[in-house]
Amino acid sequence: MTARNQNDALTLAIPKGRLQDRTEELLRSRGYEIRFEDRKLVATDPGGQLQVMLVKNSDLPTYVHHGIAGLGVCGTDGIYESGYRFFTLMDLPFGKTRMCLASRADYRPEGDVHRLRVASKFTRFAHDYFQERGIPCEIIRLDGSVELAPVLGLAPYIVDLVETGSTLRANDLMVIEELATVSVVLVANPAYYKFHYKRIDALVDTLR
Amino acid sequence: MSNQRLRIPQGTEAFYLEEAYAHRELLRQFEDICSSWGYLPVQTPVFDFHDLYRGIDDETAKSSYRLVDRDGDILVLRSDITLFLARQMGMIVQQQDLPVRVYYGDTILRHEDSNDLSKNEFFQIGAELIGTAGVEADAEIILLLLETADGLGASTSVLHLGSRALLRESNRSEKFARAIEARKWDEASRLLADEGADPQRIDSLIQLYRFIGTAGELRELISESIDLQPAEREALRYLLSLADELSAVGHGDRFRIDLSEVGDRDYYSGIVFHLYDEGADAPVASGGRYDELLGHFGANTPSVGFSLMLRRLQSQLPSADLPRTPHPETAGSGSFRDRVRNARLLRAQGKVVRL
Numbered sequence: 001m002t003a004r005n006q007n008d009a010l011t012l013a014i015p016k017g018r019l020q021d022r023t024e025e026l027l028r029s030r031g032y033e034i035r036f037e038d039r040k041l042v043a044t045d046p047g048g049q050l051q052v053m054l055v056k057n058s059d060l061p062t063y064v065h066h067g068i069a070g071l072g073v074c075g076t077d078g079i080y081e082s083g084y085r086f087f088t089l090m091d092l093p094f095g096k097t098r099m100c101l102a103s104r105a106d107y108r109p110e111g112d113v114h115r116l117r118v119a120s121k122f123t124r125f126a127h128d129y130f131q132e133r134g135i136p137c138e139i140i141r142l143d144g145s146v147e148l149a150p151v152l153g154l155a156p157y158i159v160d161l162v163e164t165g166s167t168l169r170a171n172d173l174m175v176i177e178e179l180a181t182v183s184v185v186l187v188a189n190p191a192y193y194k195f196h197y198k199r200i201d202a203l204v205d206t207l208r
Numbered sequence: 209m210s211n212q213r214l215r216i217p218q219g220t221e222a223f224y225l226e227e228a229y230a231h232r233e234l235l236r237q238f239e240d241i242c243s244s245w246g247y248l249p250v251q252t253p254v255f256d257f258h259d260l261y262r263g264i265d266d267e268t269a270k271s272s273y274r275l276v277d278r279d280g281d282i283l284v285l286r287s288d289i290t291l292f293l294a295r296q297m298g299m300i301v302q303q304q305d306l307p308v309r310v311y312y313g314d315t316i317l318r319h320e321d322s323n324d325l326s327k328n329e330f331f332q333i334g335a336e337l338i339g340t341a342g343v344e345a346d347a348e349i350i351l352l353l354l355e356t357a358d359g360l361g362a363s364t365s366v367l368h369l370g371s372r373a374l375l376r377e378s379n380r381s382e383k384f385a386r387a388i389e390a391r392k393w394d395e396a397s398r399l400l401a402d403e404g405a406d407p408q409r410i411d412s413l414i415q416l417y418r419f420i421g422t423a424g425e426l427r428e429l430i431s432e433s434i435d436l437q438p439a440e441r442e443a444l445r446y447l448l449s450l451a452d453e454l455s456a457v458g459h460g461d462r463f464r465i466d467l468s469e470v471g472d473r474d475y476y477s478g479i480v481f482h483l484y485d486e487g488a489d490a491p492v493a494s495g496g497r498y499d500e501l502l503g504h505f506g507a508n509t510p511s512v513g514f515s516l517m518l519r520r521l522q523s524q525l526p527s528a529d530l531p532r533t534p535h536p537e538t539a540g541s542g543s544f545r546d547r548v549r550n551a552r553l554l555r556a557q558g559k560v561v562r563l
Contacts, residue, residue, distance in 0.1 A: 191490050
C-alpha cells in the first residue's frame with residue numbers, strides 16, 4: 001500500500017532471473033551501485049537515491065500496481081498479462097524479444113480448422129490477439145516448458161517468447177508468425193510518478 | 209453456504225471497532241469543515257433506474273452492479289455519487305435557489321477485479337457547488353478539497369490541475385484522451401497524425417500535454433513559438449488565472465498544473481484534477497467541472513465538485529495520526545443504580561464512562 005521508505009529513496013522493483021544482471025549493470029554504469037547482501041532482497045545504493053527490490057518477474061507488476069515499489073523494470077509481455085496500467089517511462093537497451101505463434105515443423109492441420117488450440121503462458125495476450133482478429137481459439141494455460149505441448153500432443157500450437165529460436169529447433173518446432181515485439185521497459189505506478197515526477201524524470205534522463 | 213461464510217462479495221467491505229471509530233471521526237471532521245463553509249448535506253438513494261444514466265459515462269457503467277426490480281425495470285446500484293447526485297439535484301433545484309452548495313459521504317458499490325481488491329473504493333465523500341461557473345467557483349471547490357485533505361491528515365498531498373476544456377479544443381476523441389492520460393506520447397502523436405495534423409502542430413501539442421509544473425513555467429512554455437489555436441490559448445489562460453487565485457490565497461505550493469490530467473469521466477467539461485499523496489498507490493481524490501451533466505437530468509446549470517475516497521485515504525495515513533478511541537472511565541463499584549447515577553454526572557462533565 002505504500003512506497004514510503006525511511007531514506008526517501010525512489011523505490012524500484014527489478015526481476016530475478018535473466019533481466020537482473022542486465023538491469024544491475026545498467027544501474028551501475030549510471031552510478032547506482034546496488035549490492036544485495038546474502039539472501040536479502042532489498043538493497044539501497046550508497047548515495048541513498050534508489051531502493052531496489054528483487055522480486056519474481058511475474059509478481060513485479062503487482063508490486064508496482066500496489067505502490068510497494070513505485071517503479072519497475074519489466075517486459076511488456078508481463079505488463080500485458082497483469083492487466084495493470086502503468087506509465088511507460090523508457091525502453092531499456094536490452095532484453096528485446098518476440099512473441100511468436102509456433103507449431104511442429106511437420107504439423108499439417110487435417111480438414112477445415114474452425115478453432116485454434118493454443119498452449120501458452122501468455123493467455124491474456126493470446127486471447128486478445130486472436131479475438132481482435134476474429135479467429136476462434138481455445139487457450140490452454142501452461143506455466144513452463146510450453147514447447148512440450150505440441151511435442152506431447154496437448155495442443156498443436158503455442159504462443160511463446162522466442163529469442164534465438166534454439167529451443168524451438170531442439171523440439172522440432174518452427175515459428176509460424178511473429179505476433180508482437182516484446183521489450184523491457186521502465187514503468188511507474190501513475191500516482192507515484194505524479195507525486196515524484198521531477199526526481200523520476202531526472203532518473204530517466206540519467207538512465208538514457 | 210459454509211464456503212460463503214469465509215468469503216466476502218467483491219466490491220464490498222465491513223470494518224469494525226477502532227477502525228470504524230476512526231472512519232466515523234474522519235467523516236465527522238469532513239462534515240464539520242463543509243458545514244463551516246456553508247455547505248448542506250445531501251443523501252442519495254442506493255439504487256436508481258439504469259436507463260437514466262445510459263450513455264452519460266461509460267467508465268461508471270462498466271463497474272456498476274445492475275439488478276431487476278419486481279416491475280421488470282433495470283436498476284443500477286450507486287457506484288459514483290456524483291452521477292446520482294446530479295440526478296437528484298436535476299429534479300429539485302430551481303433557478304432561484306442557485307447557487308447550491310452540498311456535501312455528501314456515503315458507501316458506493318463497484319465491481320472490482322478479483323486480483324485487485326485493494327483499491328479501497330468503498331466510501332466516497334465530496335462536495336459540489338452547483339449553479340456557478342468561473343474561476344472563483346472552481347477555486348472554492350479546490351480550496352475546500354485542500355482544507356479537507358489537511359483536516360483529515362493528508363497535508364503533504366499535492367493537487368494536479370488540468371483541463372478537459374483544453375483537450376476538447378485539441379481533439380475530442382476518447383482514444384486521444386486516454387492516450388494523454390496514460391502519457392502514451394507515441395500513440396497520441398499517431399492519433400493526431402491520423403486526423404491530418406502537421407508535424408509542427410503535433411510537436412506543439414505533445415509538448416503541451418507533457419507539461420507538469422508551475423504557472424510561471426507554463427506561461428514560459430506557451431509564450432514560445434508553440435503552435436496553438438486561439439481556443440486552446442483561451443483554455444490555458446483560464447487555467448492560469450485559476451492558478452493565480454490559488455497562489456494568491458497561499459496555496460501556491462499545493463498544486464501543479466498538469467495538462468495530462470484530462471479527467472477519467474466523460475462528463476467533465478472544464479477543469480479537472482486529482483489529489484496525490486505520498487505513499488498512496490492511486491489518487492485519493494478527483495474532481496472537476498461538469499457543466500453539462502445536470503442538463504441530462506433536467507437542470508441546465510453549471511457545476512463543479514470533488515470526491516475523495518475516504519477509505520483509501522484512511523488506509524495510508526500513519527496509524528498514529530488516526531483518531532483514537534477514547535479510554536472510558538468506570539462508573540465506580542457500587543450498585544447498578546449508583547453506577548448509572550455516577551456515570552450521568554461524569555458524562556455531564558464530558559467524560560466517557562462505561563457502566
